[in-house]
Amino acid sequence: MDANETAWRYLRTQRESVLWKVEGVAERDLRMPLTATGTNLLGLVKHLAGCEAEYFGACIGRPWPERMAFWADDAEPNDDMWATADESPEQVIDLYRRVIAFADETVAPLDRDAPATVPWWREPDTTVHALLVHMAVETARHLGHIDILREQVDGSRGLRDGVSNLPDVDDQWWADYVERLRDLAGRSG
Template identity: 35%
Template sequence: MSTPRTSTPRERPPFVADERTQLLGWLDLQRDICRWKTEGLSAADAHRAVLPSSPLMTAAGIISHLRWVEHAWFEVIFLNRPAADNPQFREEPEDGDMLVAGVPLDQLLDDYRRQCAVSNEIVAAHALDDTGRNPEVRAAAGTLRWMLLHMLEETARHAGHLDLIREQLDGRTGYY
């Protein structure tokens, strides 16, 4: 059953807090902005490509991509859990994590919410100076702190994409 989509909270982390709270707070804000940008989209608009040179760049495709990026960095690269379910680790089809035709946006958002919760549990259970465990991925040499900063950058970048897509779809704008 899908989680009802209501207005997504968008709160900045406290001005004074420990490093982990700050990092997760900013990442959670960007995650919330991504979800907010999809609120009220029709099924057709969620899957509509508005950038002619980027046919996979849809609101639904970006939400799916973000879910799998979270999985890749925190579960596969950091913890060395299996990558078999993650389309990012398959050679074909290219950008398979964005191929979501026919998958309801609510399902993609629920999957993303669950994955973010798993990621936050992983972050809570490990030191920021811990490094990744996957011996097959060069980036596993990075610390959890580095991975959090990378996910913040990745998510914020795609929040910007969603902002542009949403404006093209129905004129809705706004950042915060």
């Protein structure tokens, strides 16, 4: 696989993992802020949908056709990082799926060296390939947040469906391991 296709392949894998990580989670847990900055599972999915819609929409000259309230000039700060009471988990996850389909439809016929413009970047003139790399990194970053939040919610962990990427040990081993780390941290300066 050439370098141009590698970024897109990694992005697709990260997207699949995002969707897998939020599958089967209760609405309350999807919405629950679990950090001091309010980070929550559903908000991360909504944020990623907005990012892909922008980067693979307007930045390539094919704007996302639906209104996104958090793009409005009068939107509240961080509006894309949480779902309103009127936005169900199914709606947010469906939005992400539709944006992914739109993005893939936009990118597929384009040469990876095709021009793109990101007005908020220091150097706005770029390429489709750079957007793919950027979104693969952005998605992986937020997937890391999703990993940690999901583990806090119900203990679920793993890289993606069918691939844990963790030692094959039982729950007691993990409990002992964490206790050993707590003990070490407690004895440190």
